[in-house]
Amino acid sequence: MLARVANNLFWMGRYLERSEHVARYTNVNYFSSLDAPNAISQSRQFVLRSLLFMIGAPEQDAQKPLHEEEIIYNIGLNPEYDHAILNNVKAIRENANGARDLISTELYESINRFYHYVLNYDPNYFVKRGLYDFTIGVTQRTAILRGKIRGTLLHDEIYSIIMMGVNIERATQIIRMINAKYHDALLTKGSYGDKVGNSFEWTTLLKCAESYDMMRRSYRKTPTLLSALEFLVLNGDCPRSVMNSLNQVCNHMHILHLDHRPDKGSTSFLAGKLRAEFQYLRVEDIEQDINGFIQKVLERLYQISNKMEEEFFLY
Amino acid sequence: MSDHHQNALFSSYNRKPNLFDEVFDNDGTVKAIYEKLITLFGQHALDDYVHLNNKAKASFFNQGITFQVHGDKSAQEKIFPFDLFPRIIDTADWEKIESGVIQRNRALNLFLWDIYHEKKIIKDQIVPLSLLSSSVNYLHQMYGVDPPGGIYNHISGTDIIKHSDGKYYVLEDNIRCPSGVSYVVCNRTALKRALFGVFNHYEAHAVTNYAENLLQILESVKPQGVDNPNCVVITPGMYNSAYYEHSYLAKAMGVELVEGRDLFVENDFVYMKTIKGPVRVDVIYRRVDDLFMDPLEFKPDSSLGVPGLFAAYQKGNVCLANAPGTGAADDKAIYTYVPDIIKYYLDEEPILNNVKTYRCDRPDDLKYVLENVDKLVVKPVDEAGGYGISIGNRLTKEEIETVQNQVKESPRKYVAQPILSLSVHPTYIDENQSFEPRHIDLRTFTLLGKDTEFVLKGGLTRVALKAGNLIVNSSQGGGSKDTWVVKKDS
Amino acid sequence: MSLTYTIRYQSKNHYESPARGASWQFLILPEDNRSQELISWNVANNLAADVNVSINGLGFKTIRIQANQTFTDLKIDATFIVQKEERNPFGFIPNADPAMDYEVMATVDFQADHETELRKTPFTTLPVQHHAIFSFDRKKNAFDNLMALNTWVYHHLFFKVGVTDVNTPLEEIIMKRHGVCQDFTHLFLAISRQHNVPARYVSGYLHQGNGYFGDSQMHAWVEAFVPNGGWIGFDPTNNILAAQNHVKVCHGIDYNDCAPLKGVVYAEGKNTTSHIVEVIASQQ
Structure with missing residues (x-):
């Protein structure tokens, strides 16, 4: 496979995953805040700030009033706004175009339909009444894409490259969500006597990761900081957990890299090392320094992705 | 004989008595080969047909089988307009077309070999030297280079029309980077999906075998000493208007689709950059123009090419298809000599006729052209895609003067042909919600390899969608139809 | 020697x-x-x-x-x-009758064989108004006319560094009458080709020990095809034939090839x- 095309496929996977997480985070936060148990969590300003924080464009000025329609438009459909879902979907298609001869007609067609769905979505309707419909539309379509990737491509190197992108991005987005919700929990603590440890935000977090129901099945209790983190970071059975993503990353690395004893410093080595660390990590260790943990994991994921580019995509 | 007036779809079809209609005879009866088709189509109400046609178009759009008109800033994606009502070519006509295009393209190949070697045809004064020395597409770097297998025009697109006399004529040769073959396959797929019940009443030749034949041709011209050649398709990139076709061909052949930046040359061998390191490339089906291929040899600012590619080619370490410099044989001034070229190299009479062409660099012809601009189609010799063509009977007085001045200024740049009446074919016109006669032509696809040749049984029937318009190119608003070459006159 | x-x-x-x-x-x-x-x-x-x-x-x-x-x-x-090696550029026997030179050069065979060296490129096309800038004396053979052309170009242009570059059109060179070896060479080529004498651009090194024009850069001169004589080097920048002071690197249709x-x-x-x-x- 051409190095350039592999790069396209990798980023196609990343943008696919990113579109979905941004859409879902926007949807869940916006709508679950409507029945949040405290006034801060219900406040529109609070929700909008949380959205901006999660996509990586936090509003620094704490006093500045945010305009709801403008923020929603930016995150959804503003072609001039880098973080917009629209631009993520454009990037999916652009990258798919660069690898068009390698992917199936069915996958390409689904991507193309997805692109036209987003491109032709009426921005006026979107900011006034379409937020729910649009974000659900996006998450459904990303699920279709994932199904087409899994169901219509050979499970060879091409598939593995895409899945590397998907999983590295998924782990990254989950950590970003945790970061955003941790930030929110700190802001809302104390109102109505909530402690950070059992903030309402942890329920929202799990819903953002589509993991709330399964978490309830596992723990049979209202989520807390510790249980939510344990489930979303360390529980390998949870398909959205960082642990699960790392397991998949390592499996796909194995297909790309048949070497059983990878060079130290290789992508395989870095991913394997992080997974091994996670296997013996306790949530209590994480709790000691949550911010530090978040920054460290993001840094490590970034390193793996960079190494991947260096090792496979640059010649 | 069924009378088409009883048929819902064609009841309002207005035949143009002075034009050759492919489907209906002058008295309105349906030609034998179309009878079954007309009957089968007749089972559909107009609404059904419109519904199916729209579905077919939507499927093109969803699959991203689109193109962007070049020079159009907004770069809107458009589908290549498609009409579900197919064109049928009978066995006898097809045999003539097929043998005709093979003959023609073999002769052009020999012509190319000759003008890049001994130039016998010029010394024997069949083709004037001035034609060569004034051709901007003649690459002096190709002089004395022997392309692998002796083949220059591996892939040729020969455009053919049927005139009002019912005979086929060759309109032009395209032997640089002819495009359109992917649409032949798409049209067939779309038609079969929408109208399988109609298609299976005819025994038409398949068109999906093009890619495997192309791969065979490419493999036949592999460099010496290579057993299993690695063939690739090179594209200018995803913003090229024919990118869909490039990706289709790569996918259908199962080879890599590369861009210039994916390749590099080391010690005069070509390699592609893969995730596992460099892999040697032996044959390149190139969809990048001559001058953009190698910035060290041709246009220095080209970012589409591969530095050093031409040296690798000269040394025989890689084969380029088509060979560089084929443009010297497909410009419209050479066209007028093709019948002589066929006789000279093959000692055969041309099977397909040329359209009468006036060459403005001949004083007599120039005089005639200047006096009759209003009755002629004037074309620049070195433009493709229907650009720069003026059709005499649609010009205003001022426009005629402009054309006369352009021709006077550089006669070598122009040829002129009588305004031909291309045959017409019933085509569904959206705005008018009815079938109407529209002019069509046929682009055929010929492949030449080492000791092997292939003509795609079918081709791209291009339709000029505006009433009375004669220019069928997609860049000029043309559409297309599926083309059935039937196995027997069923 | x-x-x-x-x-x-x-x-x-x-x-x-x-x-x-x-x-x-x-x-x-x-x-x-x-x-x-x-x-x-x-x-x-x-x-x-x-x-x-x-x-x-x-x-x-x-x-x-x-x-x-x-x-x-x-x-x-x-x-x-x-x-x-030192070679005598005059060491060939020209056609006895100068007319024979022009007869040969007028044949299609000759022109077809030398199509490349007769081709007019943007660098080597004489602007229409300058077509008569130099004419051949048909009473002399091709070689003698080329010698005369060599001298004429040498006198027509003044060697001056920095006033022209690789993109300066021939017309401007003719009008302003100055330039470097490239420009001398292109002018020679244009006139020679106009008179059906095949000529090519040569790039190489000039030994300036004898005070020849050059500018510590690569040098350019002409090779023209003379009936009976083959390719002979003319250096219009210095009004000499190219001989032992000229070390050739390559030739081509014009500067672009070299x-x-x-x-x-x-x-x-x-x-x-x-x-x-x-x-x-x-x-x-």
Whole structure:
């Protein structure tokens, strides 16, 4: 496979995953805040700030009033706004175009339909009444894409490259969500006597990761900081957990890299090392320094992705 | 004989008595080969047909089988307009077309070999030297280079029309980077999906075998000493208007689709950059123009090419298809000599006729052209895609003067042909919600390899969608139809 | 008598913003032919990049350098040792009747064989208003006319560095009457081809020891095809025939075929280039 095309496929996977997480985070936060148990969590300003924080464009000025329609438009459909879902979907298609001869007609067609769905979505309707419909539309379509990737491509190197992108991005987005919700929990603590440890935000977090129901099945209790983190970071059975993503990353690395004893410093080595660390990590260790943990994991994921580019995509 | 007036779809079809209609005879009866088709189509109400046609178009759009008109800033994606009502070519006509295009393209190949070697045809004064020395597409770097297998025009697109006399004529040769073959396959797929019940009443030749034949041709011209050649398709990139076709061909052949930046040359061998390191490339089906291929040899600012590619080619370490410099044989001034070229190299009479062409660099012809601009189609010799063509009977007085001045200024740049009446074919016109006669032509696809040749049984029937318009190119608003070459006159 | 030349070619290229990789082709290797032999050569570069030998579109040897790293400067330093035989350019017997020259040159066979060297390129097309700028004397043979042309070009243009560049059109050169060896050569080519005498652009090194015009750069001159004589070198910049002071690198249709340096550099911003050429002779 051409190095350039592999790069396209990798980023196609990343943008696919990113579109979905941004859409879902926007949807869940916006709508679950409507029945949040405290006034801060219900406040529109609070929700909008949380959205901006999660996509990586936090509003620094704490006093500045945010305009709801403008923020929603930016995150959804503003072609001039880098973080917009629209631009993520454009990037999916652009990258798919660069690898068009390698992917199936069915996958390409689904991507193309997805692109036209987003491109032709009426921005006026979107900011006034379409937020729910649009974000659900996006998450459904990303699920279709994932199904087409899994169901219509050979499970060879091409598939593995895409899945590397998907999983590295998924782990990254989950950590970003945790970061955003941790930030929110700190802001809302104390109102109505909530402690950070059992903030309402942890329920929202799990819903953002589509993991709330399964978490309830596992723990049979209202989520807390510790249980939510344990489930979303360390529980390998949870398909959205960082642990699960790392397991998949390592499996796909194995297909790309048949070497059983990878060079130290290789992508395989870095991913394997992080997974091994996670296997013996306790949530209590994480709790000691949550911010530090978040920054460290993001840094490590970034390193793996960079190494991947260096090792496979640059010649 | 069924009378088409009883048929819902064609009841309002207005035949143009002075034009050759492919489907209906002058008295309105349906030609034998179309009878079954007309009957089968007749089972559909107009609404059904419109519904199916729209579905077919939507499927093109969803699959991203689109193109962007070049020079159009907004770069809107458009589908290549498609009409579900197919064109049928009978066995006898097809045999003539097929043998005709093979003959023609073999002769052009020999012509190319000759003008890049001994130039016998010029010394024997069949083709004037001035034609060569004034051709901007003649690459002096190709002089004395022997392309692998002796083949220059591996892939040729020969455009053919049927005139009002019912005979086929060759309109032009395209032997640089002819495009359109992917649409032949798409049209067939779309038609079969929408109208399988109609298609299976005819025994038409398949068109999906093009890619495997192309791969065979490419493999036949592999460099010496290579057993299993690695063939690739090179594209200018995803913003090229024919990118869909490039990706289709790569996918259908199962080879890599590369861009210039994916390749590099080391010690005069070509390699592609893969995730596992460099892999040697032996044959390149190139969809990048001559001058953009190698910035060290041709246009220095080209970012589409591969530095050093031409040296690798000269040394025989890689084969380029088509060979560089084929443009010297497909410009419209050479066209007028093709019948002589066929006789000279093959000692055969041309099977397909040329359209009468006036060459403005001949004083007599120039005089005639200047006096009759209003009755002629004037074309620049070195433009493709229907650009720069003026059709005499649609010009205003001022426009005629402009054309006369352009021709006077550089006669070598122009040829002129009588305004031909291309045959017409019933085509569904959206705005008018009815079938109407529209002019069509046929682009055929010929492949030449080492000791092997292939003509795609079918081709791209291009339709000029505006009433009375004669220019069928997609860049000029043309559409297309599926083309059935039937196995027997069923 | 033979001469040994030591030729030094140095090139410095500076890029304002760092370049991320490049591919260069140097057309600077003296060719091996009947009158000269390349004894040895060495090319060093500051990037420690591999030096490969390849060919250009007309089959002349080139030096290829490929850089994959990021850099702002490329310096190359090349040394060639060439042995040059002295040959008498007048050593052929011209057609007894000058008319025979023009008869041969008027035949299709001759013109077809020399199509490339008769081809008019943007550099070698005489503007219409200058078609009569120089005429051949049909009573003299082709060689004598070319000698006259050589002298005429030498007198028509003044050697001046820095007033023209590779993009200066021929018309401007004719009107302003100054230029460097390239311009002298293109003017000669244009007139020669207009009179059906095949002529080609030659790039190489000039030994300036005898006070010839040049500017410590690569030199350019003409080779014209003379019936019975074959290819003969004319140096209109110096009004001499090219002989033992001229070391040929390559020929081509015009400058574009012979540019000493062509390259693709992945960089934004401006770049500056300078070359220095030094030719030192030692008699043997």
